[in-house]
Amino acid sequence: MTTRLILDCDTGSDDAIAIFAAVTHPDLDLVAVTTVNGNVALEHTTENTLRALDHVGAGVPVYPGAARPFVRPDFPIPRDILNEGSEFQQALLDLPAARSTVEKQNAVRFLIDTYLDDANADVTLVAVGPLTNVALALATEPSLAQRIPRLVLMGGAAFVNGNVSVAAEFNVWVDPEAAEAVLSAGIREVVIVPLDATHSAPLTSVDCDAFDALGTPAATASASLIRHRLTHGQDGPEGSPVHDPMCVAYLARPDLFTESVEAYVSVETTGSRTLGQLLVDTRPWRTEGSNATVALRADHGVYRDFLHTAFE
Template sequence: MGRKIILDVDTGTDDAVAIMFAALHPELDLLGITTVNGNVALANTTDNTLRVLDWIGRPDIPVHPGVPHPIARFGFPGGRHFEQDDENDPHGTELPIPAPTTAARDTGAIEYLVETLRATTEPITLVAVGPLSNIATALAVDPSVAGAVDELVVMGGGHAVTNVSASAEFNIWADPEAASVVFSAGFARRTLVTLDATHRALIPQRTCEALDALGTPAGTAAARFITRRIGAYEHTAVGAAPVHDVVCTAYLVAPEVISTQHLPVAVETASPLTVGRTVIDTRPGTELVPNAHIALDANADLLNELLLSTFARDVTS
């Protein structure tokens, strides 16, 4: 089997593409998926995740619902940089594929993460592409579980590029205290894929057409999801869009899809003006200790090739 991974998601369109990539790529062994509040409410992120797995013929992958709110800011607004379900919303509440016939597991995300990481005899890669509420809560239950993770890959933050505010990217902004906990925890390796990188790896409409032409469930769904994103991003990138989360799963099989620097990063949790900011210290000779391998650039051509080759697989036939 391939590299063992657990995905932590807030499934909208880009999470969906990342899930399909992880579930179909032969070099990855997707052990389970945990869901969290984020792009949409927890019930919808869970439902969307189940839709994706049913659609591509992988209902065997267990889905565990997680934390329905930030760990500290229970009244934190679910603010986004778009109105939900309008033309600028890259996700929509429900993904445009059939409702699931399978159900989420009774075991919640926190119990699943803690027990799985405690019990494993092999390293597991943890890939978190939503707010970090589940990961921080699992660490609060048992900080030692970080030792079972060979690498934590996070989609979040930005240095020169942000979205939900002038200072912050949505995943980090949505639960900044959780992100602060995760960035200071004892993971052996931490890789942060920022908006700076994902906006360098755009997926154009011609790739959507090629995906649809594959005739596979994953190709068809990816074309739908990414086409919606292209429409929502029309004001910033004509005819193309970032698909942030799949950059993280693509990195697992092709590390060269991103370029990283080992740098210090901290999360702002106090200032109303900059809450959720990932403060990345790029100064030469800084005295701060690097704590993450931070991606600020990515290879668009390689990402597009990986999507086409991976989504050509059809496990339903």
């Protein structure tokens, strides 16, 4: 059966690949995209989203969302200081300027209206950026927690180091209060894809060659974006974790994750050294029940095959 999804994202390079895959994979139906401040500013995440959709000829509606974190006025360290001197995150993707335009309704209102409609009881919410939009929707309409059938999110580092601090992964660190609010809201099924999983199945130049050989717009653009990550990322030229499409891949290939745990997951919102840390409590004597499934390892072959199927 085809899985319907909404993609909530802060479109940089890996978000764009997730958009391509969500549009082109035969087992997925992308209902809408909502954008949020994150990798780059909201105006750029929105423009990049439109560029990605236009590139593959997809008439999917785009709803702009939050331009700042849920509680904080800015990132814990402002973006221009955090990314100073880095070529990894570019404000605009190297794709033609968008021809399509955004919807008038904002992302938060769209999420509320969508999930209050019984016709959308099967729509998975995939969040691959900071969780600001989702937290705002839940704060505005708390009953939404019982209406969202499944949330799959990219964020956190469970048992490995973070990528923005020793403790924290970027998406959760950007808006830790939003992440904590979402994880404590009581959504019935939450699947978390942290750095543990994404770093276990990096994509390589060989994968890029295979995508280039397909020759489709999604394939060649993805190969180019991955090569940029290989050149300018923190992990070197041998392989790069391409985080966000893994959440989309899981919807079509539930065999993607080879190891996962059920846990009570929360977020550190006050620590001076641990702000944004994802706390994954698997202790059998804990008092709280599990609120999420946390993926720990992924199969590179399954991931590559998912993308190949989407892009061919």
